[in-house]
Amino acid sequence: MVTFEDIKNNEDxxxxxxxADESLNALGYTEHSFxxxxxxxxxxxxILETLGYDAHDVELARIAGYMHDIGNLVNRxxxxxxxxxxxxxxxxxMGMPSEDIATVVTAIGNHDEGTGxxxxxxxxxxxxxxxxxxxxxxxxxxxxxxxxIHDRVNYSVKESVLKINEARTLMKLKLSVxxxxxxxxxxxxxxxxxxxxxxxxxxxxGLEFKLIINEQQLM
Numbered sequence: 001m002v003t004f005e006d007i008k009n010n011e012d013x014x015x016x017x018x019x020a021d022e023s024l025n026a027l028g029y030t031e032h033s034f035x036x037x038x039x040x041x042x043x044x045x046x047i048l049e050t051l052g053y054d055a056h057d058v059e060l061a062r063i064a065g066y067m068h069d070i071g072n073l074v075n076r077x078x079x080x081x082x083x084x085x086x087x088x089x090x091x092x093x094m095g096m097p098s099e100d101i102a103t104v105v106t107a108i109g110n111h112d113e114g115t116g117x118x119x120x121x122x123x124x125x126x127x128x129x130x131x132x133x134x135x136x137x138x139x140x141x142x143x144x145x146x147x148x149i150h151d152r153v154n155y156s157v158k159e160s161v162l163k164i165n166e167a168r169t170l171m172k173l174k175l176s177v178x179x180x181x182x183x184x185x186x187x188x189x190x191x192x193x194x195x196x197x198x199x200x201x202x203x204x205x206g207l208e209f210k211l212i213i214n215e216q217q218l219m
Contacts, residue, residue, distance in 0.1 A: 002096040004041065004062040012090065013067065020072035027076060030138040030154050032069050041065030043129035043162055047171075048121060050164045051205060060100055061125045064107040068126055071108075080116060084109035113193045117200075124201035131194040132162040132173050144181070149190055156182030164207065171202040174212045184213055195219055 007013060021033035044065035049058045067090075071083025084105045091101045107123040110116040111130055118124035139155045141147060147155065159176040173195075177184060188195075195211055199219065202209035211219035 001056070001059070001100065002063070002091060002094050004045075004059050004066065006094065007063050007066050010090075010094070013070070016070040016073050016086065017066075020070050024072050024076065025140060028141075028148070029076070030150060031140060032072060036133055036138065037066050037069060039133050040068060040126070040129040043132065044122075044125040047125040047128060047162075047164065047205070051121075051168060053121060057122060060103050061107075061122045064104045064111075064122055064126050065129055067104070068108050068111050068130060078112075078115075080109050080112035113197050116197065118197075118204040121205060124204040127201040128162065128171065128198050131191075131198050132160060134160050134175065134191070147181075149182075149186055152182035153186050153190060156180075156186075168206075169208060170210055171198075171205070171207040172210045172212060173198065175214070177213055179214075184218070187213065188218075 017034060017037055021031065024032050041062040042065070044061040045058045048061045067087050068083060069079065070086050071079035071081065073086070074082040087108050088101060088105050091104060096104075103120065103122050106119060107126045110119055110123045111126050113131070116123070116127065118127055134154055134157045136155050136157060139147075139151050141151050144155075156178050157175055158178055161174045163172050163174070164170065165172065175187075177187065199209040209219065210217055
């Protein structure tokens with residue numbers, strides 16, 4: 001099968017990730033390059049592995065996580081669908097079986113909060129991994145005086161941890177927020193839809209979603 005290592009080492013995918021991020025940088029978005037897709041791949045794999053899914057599903061979750069944002073190369077608008085189409089062509093060319101392509105493409109095409117639905121476990125893991133990646137190091141703008149709300153919110157998050165409890169009943173997203181840079185209301189203003197999507201993704205995996213900010217449970 002096509003492995004996660006094959007995907008990471010594929011020169012075409014490297015170019016698409018890099019160029020997609022350059023486009024988002026030009027538009028003023030936070031970092032969506034190798035740090036982001038690498039973290040999303042790692043966390044998506046952790047989710048399914050922790051829940052007892054087989055190694056094959058874990059590998060597909062990592063692949064979907066690594067490739068999920070390549071559609072930004074085409075346009076930010078409907079980038080999940082663009083990325084799914086790009087992934088189909090790449091994976092087919094690499095010789096991935098159609099059943100696996102279908103799973104990865106479905107997950108990528110459903111990861112955006114505007115249109116996405118956690119239709120299968122890989123899609124659910126990708127949604128949770130992607131939407132929980134909020135952190136200071138994603139902010140490219142170094143002038144605090146010109147921060148927009150996305151800069152403020154990401155910069156305010158000192159730590160973000162997504163963990164499944166030992167009983168495998170809860171999915172907890174714990175954030176440590178420095179409110180000098182962004183308020184908790186700022187977070188909800190831009191991320192409420194994403195958090196609702198995380199709740200639905202958790203439910204797809206048989207888990208209850210909890211959002212905890214500065215030790216206070218908010219969802």
